[in-house]
Amino acid sequence: MPVSLRYVIKRIFYLFLVVLGVITIVFIATRIIPAHPEFLWAGPHATEEQLQEARNELRLNDPIWVQYVYFIENMLTFNFGISWSSRHPISQDILSALPATLELAISGFIIGILIGLFLGIRAAVKYGSIIDKFVRSLSISGSAIPVFWLALIFQLILAIKLGILPVGYRIDPNAEILEGFQPITGFYTIDTLIEGKFDLFLDVLKRLLMPALVVSVYPLCLTARMTRSLALETLQEDYVRNMRSWGVKDNVIIRKYVIKAVIPPLIASLGLSFGYALVGSFLVEVIFAWNGLGMYVVHALANYDFPAVIISVMTVAIIYSSINTVVDILHAYLDPRIRL
């Protein structure tokens, strides 16, 4: 076992600190902007009395630090409260929005790292060739393009000009009525398969493809860039030359040895790649009418729904930190020299 219990406990403690930090920052940010959530809470024709009551209910009359302590207290007891705008329990809102975001982020992430890995290795093996130059310029320019702009370009070309992919919504909006589709896990690719609705599955896949491609661009560029430089480094290693000298074929060296040397340090960057994918998903959800956490936060912000915003951000922080911990543990399993 390359991972000790002590390490796991330490990481859980770090996770706690990170989440506390994130909550605090977002909490302060939401309290210093000039906003009046009580107007929305009390409704459009509220009297001054009703407004006062709303302020009391939302605890807006308390000093900020009292509000903060109260909020943290609730978090610690897993009491996430109700949304100021939807008036549903926030945990329920988030649980129903999260699968959409994760499905998009994970798809984009997987597409990105697979293509990135492939391109990076090709570029390193053909160092200085046209492929190498292409990969190098792609990985630099690709990560400089804003995601939302990229999303619009993709829509323009793939949906409007070429008409090969549908745009908007995760599934045919009539599916629920016409085909009796009922989400179970919230991951529509899985749900349609569970329910055995294969044509719906294809529809879901088609709708997923374009936003996933947009989301994949950042992880792809990062992975391609890292893979290329790691593979170039590995190809210079003594042991690669030695294996050549003993007659091991180049394709075996690349398939087996170079890839295996590239993956552990690359794993360390997967956390960041997934972070890019997650943020990317947030940003494109609105553009693709994708009912995920990104949409939920935008909606919550527009309605001064502060608890919903804070808890959404907290959810993302927890996911991101956990992924990074998993990535570190994976790294230790793949590199026999590492002990955590």
Added chain:
Amino acid sequence: METLLTVDDLKISYKSGNYYIKALDGVSFEIKEGESLAIVGESGSGKSTLGMAIARLLPPNAIIEKGRIVMKDIDILNSKPDSIRGKLISMIPQEVGTALSPFHKISTVFEDVMASENKATNILNEASKILAFLGFKDPERILKSYPHELSGGMLQRVLLALAIIKRPYLIIADEPTSMVDAPLRINIVEILNAVRKEFNISMIIITHDIAITPHLCDNIVVMYAGKIMEYGKAKEIIDNPLNPYTKLLINSIPRIKTATRFEVIERKNTQIQFYKGCPFADRCESFMKGICDITIPRYTSLGNRKVLCHLYNDKK
């Protein structure tokens, strides 16, 4: 004894940016079957370049300008590298710590090295046998290990086993003694000799350390600035060096000095040398003004010795 390897007038340069660095400048010698040869000389004299050329391992920026390498009627420089490496000629690397992939077990490397061989042989059995011959009490455990779990001396023997498992005719060891301490050094000399006897493999030993060569090698090639300065029987050269550079090597064992005299040659004229006369002229004790600095020396044969030096050019 039959001739195993012939190197004939080999000239090699490295392309470096807009320049060509001359590494070998007309090198010729022969190795007979089962014989072992030491290549000695200071840093930068072209020893590794010579070894890599023979093993078909030159880096992409190396340019073979001239010359032939022939082993058992096979034109080494014009054959597919895959048909040479490991099968006819193998290498034992200089650096031990970085010589094997840290992510793979020793057994995996053996399997991949043997992948192109006859499928009927049990690779790991074969590997165990050779490891046992090289002095490992528990070869199975070695095969299951990762490189970082083995000591430097153990790794060196593992590398040797990898080099000889396909029974090549020739192995080339680049500085086999440079990385280890004195007791291990003697150990390695013994092991190399044992391997030579058991498998009838010829060896080229590249080294700074002229002192160990009589224990390991029949013949010595002394190199300076890409040229062979002296060639002959190891014992005879150590007892009675003829070339002033060989004398210097034996007496002082110079360290860290580099043969810099003709490192950089301009792009268009690869053949033009910066110096006139003998490459060693400026450091030579027996320097003769008007001769060594002007005319290029020729090889003189004295018995089975070949010397490149003006001292002997006229003595014929």
